[in-house]
Amino acid sequence: MVQLTSQMMIMDNKITFSNPLTAAQSPFGGRYSPTNLYRAAAAAADSRRYMPTASWKSNCFVDNFKFDPNANFFPTIDDSFLARAEALTKPESFYSSHFPSTFSNQTPVTRFESSNGINHSNHIGLSMTSPSSQDQLSSHHNPFYNHSTMNGMSVHQIAMHPHDLDIDPRELEGFAERFKQKRIKLGVTQADVGQQLSKLKMPGVGSLSQSTICRFESLTLSHNNMVALKPVLQAWLEFAEAEARSKKKEELNGHNNNDKKRKRTSIAAQEKRLLEGFFSVQPRPSGEKIAQIAEKLDLKKNVVRVWFCNQRQKQKRMKFASMQLG
């Protein structure tokens, strides 16, 4: 067997892809700390996923509300917890300096419409199973990816680089930059890349969104995600450059929604600040605590829960990024 890249190899005279995103289960075992105290939050399968405008209008934060750190906003949440959270909501806090971008928007939200349509996000990207969080701390090799054989499909016109075992952050960074540069030179948008990806017919690789391409270029994906996507985008680049060389061009787009648009909840700056405060003292609040916070901020519990999930993901990325510097 000849290893072409960390995910591509020649086996039985066929070029084989180890699904880059099919990660093996972590050998380190469980590290998640399931809070066994969760109060089986019944969670009425609330079909409305977005904050109704009404509740926002009645929210004291929306209009001419002025944040007062000494005010007692959370009478039902234990005081020490509250105090710590409040202390950390101040602008000069260590926390705020770590999440500067989240303190910019002061615009309250009132643009929601009751959404009835369910989102049909068909995952067309790469199929995978989630790797362990610890994976992200590994930078010399990637022991979590299975080298499973894909059903005999041979993909030969895709140029491959013999030595690509690198998952060195430096190399990733360099590639991401080069990628963006070349992509722009080719006059291709991020959205285009994502769409054209499916034309590569790489096993297990469909299309990707503009968001993902953007995040790849700006290194705002998890390390694992970057590593997994690199060979795919590298293949696309080869493909695109070859296509450009042969002067072969074809343009076509067209993709837009109808009525069933998904609405994005927007959490006002004040609420966000408080959430950040809570997060700093307790990144993983129990379901009960989440419910309390949700009630206090007049947000839906699920919105708060998701916010914490996303905040954790973001924090992890930042942590990893900072590790690369020091």
Added chain:
DNA sequence: ATGCATGAGTT
């Protein structure tokens, strides 16, 4: 470019 969300696979 990024905030909020979904869904699959885990714990």
Added chain:
DNA sequence: ACTCATGCATA
């Protein structure tokens, strides 16, 4: 209920 990869919508 969680993590992780990803996407839609929007700033």
